[in-house]
């Protein structure tokens with residue numbers, strides 16, 4: 030009986046082996062790899078195979094994270110040549126090249142570039158292996174060390190730990206990132222991230238040849254102008270600059286941390302890591318108002334994200350065209366106030382904490398001291414400024430600039446720049462930098478409808494991008510810290526209450542639901558009924574005995590939420606009753622459970638409609654107009670008609686919920702502020718809101734009033750009409766925000782083009798034009814120019830001639846990171862976070 034058994038197990042073993050071959054990490058040159066095969070790296074993190082990106086049905090050979098969903102592709106072989114069916118075949122040729130063919134005729138789709146190594150060696154037995162870092166390499170079977178070819182040399186849009194970008198100065202070989210054309214199309218897009226080796230090397234993101242973002246010269250610790258990454262235990266950076274190569278790369282301290290950097294098809298650069306089953310952006314450069322190259326401040330202009338206006342001339346300089354400058358058209362830049370008198374009479378002036386100017390036309394010497402640097406600059410009359418290269422140990426190295434200084438900005442804890450000045454404007458030629466002052470700065474916190482940890486990471490990212498103050502940018506795993514940060518975001522309503530003592534009567538008007546009732550309606554908080562989750566708790570759908578659908582926000586037990594504050598919040602929202610505001614039905618407060626019960630919004634939130642290709646088709650013009658009108662009414666109620674004057678402060682598409690009949694309901698009063706009768710505006714040192722929707726005076730000076738809501742409303746109107754997010758990059762023309770785009774079309778009398786094409790027939794043009802016009806009136810730069818909500822509602826209802834809008838605030842080039850994957854809980858955490 031033994032023998033058949035053995036045979037059987039042999040057969041079983043064999044068939045396991047046979048089916049397991051696809052889970053190998055290596056293929057040899059006699060193996061054929063088809064559309065349904067994959068290679069998996071030994072650590073099971075990465076997988077290689079054929080895939081279809083986004084909604085496309087084209088097939089590409091690529092590498093993605095094996096256990097991360099949605100599929101996150103890090104590398105693509107045949108980027109520009111898709112395979113249209115599943116006939117793709119991948120193999121290793123005997124000469125070490127990789128080949129992808131397709132079709133009955135085995136047409137060549139992709140052949141790996143001839144690498145430098147392979148042209149010099151004889152290859153006997155090549156294999157291709159997918160390594161643990163996500164690198165596909167070709168090597169001699171017997172030689173694990175030397176790679177004949179590697180995918181890391183040909184990055185797509187993703188920069189993985191262990192990769193490098195830069196240039197081999199001997200061979201001229203260059204590694205750069207190149208964006209995808211779109212989410213559905215990995216072919217090379219417009220955006221490239223590379224190291225520019227002109228002058229002193231700097232990292233650039235370019236659109237074609239045009240610089241978009243510049244990460245300044247490497248200063249020994251980081252790229253000048255970026256926050257210092259002091260938490261070296263989390264990530265370590267390597268910058269190499271010698272005779273042979275210029276390159277930048279990074280590695281993670283723990284290989285268990287999954288992180289990547291990537292550039293999306295619109296040129297936004299992200300550095301997310303994988304935490305809590307989702308990608309969490311821990312550093313997002315896109316939200317920084319001064320990040321765009323030159324940030325439109327022009328030559329010798331200086332950008333400061335926390336200042337209004339954003340641009341100023343460097344001291345000693347004055348606007349070249351004062352008229353344009355005062356109209357916030359800064360691109361003409363600045364010129365010296367007093368002419369230089371070289372070589373006799375000039376001095377220098379120190380600018381503390383600046384991002385150094387574009388160094389592509391600079392001269393450098395890595396071993397000179399600041400003193401030598403000073404005299405080198407003094408000697409040469411065309412030298413306009415100098416600075417140290419490295420910042421460690423008091424600074425070393427010398428960089429000289431000639432001519433105009435471009436792309437300078439204020440950044441805390443950055444470097445000092447010494448600019449040549451006429452003697453009367455010069456202050457010093459003293460090289461010592463003072464210790465950094467610890468000035469208190471405003472932090473801008475953005476609250477999105479996303480779960481708390483992501484929220485906080487995004488906030489962190491943005492706070493950093495704005496303030497550049499935090500030294501540690503890679504704080505990722507600190508739940509305690511996170512809670513503290515979220516605490517800061519929400520105002521306690523208590524302190525702003527108007528002191529009326531009738532408040533408790535409001536709370537009694539609300540229904541009280543027993544825990545048993547809620548447990549029953551939500552099926553004991555079953556997972557099926559869960560709509561979303563965040564740090565404050567979860568939201569569940571429920572059905573009451575009488576058949577009414579409800580949404581239950583269950584406050585997490587760990588949220589440090591006092592019962593009093595909870596009640597206070599309850600009172601506040603209970604005061605608001607309007608058909609365009611979300612309705613609170615009741616609450617439940619039993620044992621350690623605290624819950625808020627809202628009417629259920631079956632159509633979830635507006636953003637899920639207007640920004641979604643497919644669903645937006647279901648919204649015709651009259652529905653959109655109905656929504657715009659409803660939102661206007663809701664805001665008017667908040668500002669004027671309720672018993673209190675309330676500024677919502679976080680109006681945005683995801684906070685507009687839609688009921689079964691597509692009636693809009695404003696939700697999320699977590700940031701709302703109540704004003705006393707005589708108050709018209711308030712000032713805060715903590716700006717809360719969402720980029721893209723916050724008004725300039727609020728973002729920049731922290732001043733908010735009803736007019737800040739009017740601004741957000743204007744953005745909403747334009748978004749609803751165009752179906753585009755106001756985030757700058759979704760409109761093709763480079764760095765045009767939606768506002769700028771709408772303004773331009775309006776100026777050119779082509780405003781109707783803003784309308785999504787599918788709506789053009791269902792719409793009455795004059796109404797569309799009127800709505801765009803009103804939208805533009807609402808987003809005007811100065812709060813005083815914007816109409817009140819009462820006038821806005823009148824404008825919609827009547828046909829009077831409208832005033833001409835002035836130029837909108839263009840600063841909204843700032844963009845929010847993509848958070849699409851979290852949109853399922855938009856209905857949920859957004860309504861009201863108890864504080």
Ligand SMILES: *[C@@H]1O[C@H](CO)[C@@H](O)[C@H](O)[C@H]1NC(C)=O
Nearest residue numbers: 048051063064065066115116
């Ligand atoms: C993969 O496809 C090939 C041919 O297209 C087929 O012969 C083979 O059975 C498939 N393998 C699996 C595991 O589906």
Ligand SMILES: *[C@@H]1O[C@H](CO)[C@@H](O)[C@H](O)[C@H]1NC(C)=O
Nearest residue numbers: 116131132133134135136137
């Ligand atoms: C395949 O090759 C044959 C003969 O060369 C040619 O007639 C046919 O068009 C080719 N088919 C495809 C799909 O390229």
Ligand SMILES: *[C@@H]1O[C@H](CO)[C@@H](O)[C@H](O)[C@H]1NC(C)=O
Nearest residue numbers: 122124125126140143144147
């Ligand atoms: C390997 O062979 C293929 C076809 O035979 C050829 O196109 C390719 O250039 C060769 N690769 C190298 C590195 O010589």
Ligand SMILES: *[C@@H]1O[C@H](CO)[C@@H](O)[C@H](O)[C@H]1NC(C)=O
Nearest residue numbers: 259260261262263501505506
């Ligand atoms: C750096 O990050 C690691 C892991 O995230 C953490 O354990 C460590 O405390 C951090 N160090 C500093 C100085 O913040």
Ligand SMILES: *[C@@H]1O[C@H](CO)[C@@H](O)[C@H](O)[C@H]1NC(C)=O
Nearest residue numbers: 393394395396397398401427
């Ligand atoms: C750089 O400066 C050092 C010190 O002044 C000098 O010795 C060296 O020759 C300089 N190198 C170049 C390339 O100018």
Ligand SMILES: *[C@@H]1O[C@H](CO)[C@@H](O)[C@H](O)[C@H]1NC(C)=O
Nearest residue numbers: 391392408409410411412431
């Ligand atoms: C000043 O520097 C520029 C740029 O390096 C150089 O072309 C020029 O010859 C220098 N002039 C003098 C007088 O050294």
Ligand SMILES: *[C@@H]1O[C@H](CO)[C@@H](O)[C@H](O)[C@H]1NC(C)=O
Nearest residue numbers: 333334335336382439440441
């Ligand atoms: C930016 O401007 C603000 C407001 O004037 C100022 O307090 C701050 O110091 C400036 N930032 C830097 C880094 O200089």
Ligand SMILES: *[C@@H]1O[C@H](CO)[C@@H](O)[C@H](O)[C@H]1NC(C)=O
Nearest residue numbers: 304305481482483508563564
């Ligand atoms: C993230 O995961 C960690 C560990 O799994 C957990 O302690 C933390 O509470 C989670 N954070 C959120 C916001 O879910």
